[in-house]
Amino acid sequence: MVYKKTIRLIAKISMTMNVRFLTTVLVFVLAAQATAWGQCKEFKWPEDRKKADECVAVWGDAMKSGNYRSATASFQWMLTNAPQWNTKLYIDGVTLYDKLADAETDAAKKKVLVDSLMLLFDLRVKNCGDEVNVINRKAYASYKYNIKNKEQLPGLLALYDKTFEISGNNVTDANLVSYMTTVKANQIYLKNVTDDQILQRYFKIIAVSDAKIAEATKAGKTADADKLKGYKDAVDGLLIGMVKVDCDFVRKNLAPKFKQNPNDLVLAKKIFKFMLEGKCTDDPLWLESGEVIYKLSPDKDFGLLKALAATNLANGNFDKAEGLLREALNMSANATDKAEVYKYLGSIEAKKKNYSAARDLFRQAAAGNAGDKEPWEKIGDLYYNSFDECAKLKSKAEDRLVYLAAYEMYQRAGNTASMNRAKAQFPSVEEIFELNWQKGSSQKVGCWIGETVVLKTRD
Numbered sequence: 001m002v003y004k005k006t007i008r009l010i011a012k013i014s015m016t017m018n019v020r021f022l023t024t025v026l027v028f029v030l031a032a033q034a035t036a037w038g039q040c041k042e043f044k045w046p047e048d049r050k051k052a053d054e055c056v057a058v059w060g061d062a063m064k065s066g067n068y069r070s071a072t073a074s075f076q077w078m079l080t081n082a083p084q085w086n087t088k089l090y091i092d093g094v095t096l097y098d099k100l101a102d103a104e105t106d107a108a109k110k111k112v113l114v115d116s117l118m119l120l121f122d123l124r125v126k127n128c129g130d131e132v133n134v135i136n137r138k139a140y141a142s143y144k145y146n147i148k149n150k151e152q153l154p155g156l157l158a159l160y161d162k163t164f165e166i167s168g169n170n171v172t173d174a175n176l177v178s179y180m181t182t183v184k185a186n187q188i189y190l191k192n193v194t195d196d197q198i199l200q201r202y203f204k205i206i207a208v209s210d211a212k213i214a215e216a217t218k219a220g221k222t223a224d225a226d227k228l229k230g231y232k233d234a235v236d237g238l239l240i241g242m243v244k245v246d247c248d249f250v251r252k253n254l255a256p257k258f259k260q261n262p263n264d265l266v267l268a269k270k271i272f273k274f275m276l277e278g279k280c281t282d283d284p285l286w287l288e289s290g291e292v293i294y295k296l297s298p299d300k301d302f303g304l305l306k307a308l309a310a311t312n313l314a315n316g317n318f319d320k321a322e323g324l325l326r327e328a329l330n331m332s333a334n335a336t337d338k339a340e341v342y343k344y345l346g347s348i349e350a351k352k353k354n355y356s357a358a359r360d361l362f363r364q365a366a367a368g369n370a371g372d373k374e375p376w377e378k379i380g381d382l383y384y385n386s387f388d389e390c391a392k393l394k395s396k397a398e399d400r401l402v403y404l405a406a407y408e409m410y411q412r413a414g415n416t417a418s419m420n421r422a423k424a425q426f427p428s429v430e431e432i433f434e435l436n437w438q439k440g441s442s443q444k445v446g447c448w449i450g451e452t453v454v455l456k457t458r459d
Helices: 002-012 020-031 049-064 068-081 087-103 107-128 131-146 150-167 174-189 195-218 222-242 247-260 265-277 284-296 302-314 318-331 335-351 355-368 374-384 401-413 416-423 429-433
Strands: 442-444 452-454
Touching (some): 049 068, 174 195, 195 222, 247 284, 335 355
């Protein structure tokens, strides 16, 4: 029994520590006396009010001055004689013993102080209720002192399991990462958790994180939502270090669960994320999970819409891709994002052979992101591939002007290979001579292109 071991330790510790508090606490817990629950919001004074006033004043002054050890006697008297006085009793008590434990260098004495700190949380629940709030505080305090203690790791894990079980989504933010860190410590040092047990706890943490992020976002608390997303990323990082999370892992461990419950949004998000990181987005499972996120998530993400659109575009589902891209365009946060959407939309119009509309979209993409040269290359491709459609077959020189227009676009894109490919298709000296054209003259490209180019020859 922990409490009996603590009693034996007390006997070995110097009386300068003043251990009467510990004995008092143990009497309370071991006796398990029935105490009516209350929230301890109203002050409930003991019969000796004068002594109580004196104790409150003494421990308050001592704590203000940082003389925590001298506060213990007065605090102990109040805990013994007025355990339901007010929540301030336990708030101050936790601060007091946390400070003492933090400063203690002797391992045995430190353990006694930490055990006392933990018992204070239990007494607060026993006398004042508010279990969810208190157990969250207890879990994090225990994490602080026990995460590096192999003997305490199983108990710490059990405490976190209980904390998440009774708290629902009301887990404190700090406990999200510390719970996963506790799981990892148990795996590394004790090897007492299986992959399935790790994943069960992981998904529980992620579900709470997602709920808290959604709540913060709905309330307009952007900073809080961003902080929570950071915690969630940290939890993901811990999982990857514990379990080999790759595409094969997803197919083996997550896909069967997803098939059983295809509307599991949390699971869909994990599959989507892990397969994206594993670079296996060609797997139909990735697209399925993304579409579930799109259908069920209240907060649609620009990156998600863009990714789904790109995959549907690659699969030839142009109408679906276009619908997703139009929606993404309205969600674009900046000109660069909009430019990328315009580029995808341009590709769709090109597939539909709406070349003029495609060119307009590529131009908008180039205007939105001057550093991206690909839109100019795509316009060059439109021109280069228009020979058969635009050729009048009356004059080779005139028909080959499309390659000069393509060359100029490739030049703007900085694509030397494509420039050389286009140049090889320029008209010859003999071909322009037939039309009495001169090198360096301006010539109008016909068809849908309508560009004016400077006449050059391939030789």
